[in-house]
Amino acid sequence: MSQPDTSRLTLGHLIEGFRRMAPLSLFVIVFGLAFGVAALQQGLSGLETLLMSGLVFAGAAQFATLELWSETIPLVPLVAITLAINARHLLMGAAFYPSLRDLPAGRRYASLILLSDANWAMAMGGGSRAARLGLLVGGGLALWTTWMIGTGLGVAFGSGIGDPERLGLDAIMGCFLLAMLVGDKRDLWVLLPWGAAALAALAAMAWLPPHVHVIIGALAGGLVGLLLPSRRQEETP
């Protein structure tokens, strides 16, 4: 981050992001399908379900708020649960900010429309600013597309996959994020903030309201990183 990185985002970077996210995106179809089925069972119409997946594009929040959709929709719990589950985006966006700093405001905020766990995690490991942007936006497009395909299949055909757990499919998101985390590892010092993050997340799960554990864990890890003695950062290529 010491030298200015003026590499420009090109169509090639976007395609590369889309392509690298494609394998995981295929699995996102399964999650979308599950959501489509669940939303129909909750009484949402097919069109409403597709609109929600398309506009909100946040699977965990969509699943978690599903039970709120009935004859009357309570707005305060809807917004509160959505905020609590998605607040991790605030921290992810903040961590990605160095890659967006030199963009004009319009592009900067447009780049964030499809920010989600998987493409953000992949983008953080990108080699240049343009590569990171391509991974975030192109990867986001891949995830959005398959999320919509999955939701559409769920709405159209109902419960297609009987038991995704037996196939190990429920483990994929955790495995993907862990692979991104391990691949991002620079030196053993990171184990200190990561350990603090894990402990704080577990403590928050035990004693604090639901859904805040990610924020608590991330902030705890950040604080430990802040307190660690300053050391020379390795330059990323």
Add this chain to the structure above:
Amino acid sequence: MTLTAANGGVLLAIVIMALTTYLTRAGGVFVMSRVPIGPRVERFINAMAGSVLVAVITPMAVNGDGGARMALIATAAVMLALRKPLPAITAGILTAALWRLVAS
């Protein structure tokens, strides 16, 4: 505050939910663009970046069944050995499926 589902209430609620979610996506960048980034802030966000993932993954390991835990261990092991995400993730899923096949 509640919306009635009829007369476009569902659509309005979906739009509100979408805007709320976008605020979380853009909010961190908005704040950072107004905070001077010194070395301390940089250390904080660098440590926080990985910690977000740790805090997402930890409950999966703790609350998950044996299959989920073995999947994470397999993923980490293959990733450390090969440094390639695809084989690592594949190993994780296969491990979960095999574990459940044997355990059940």
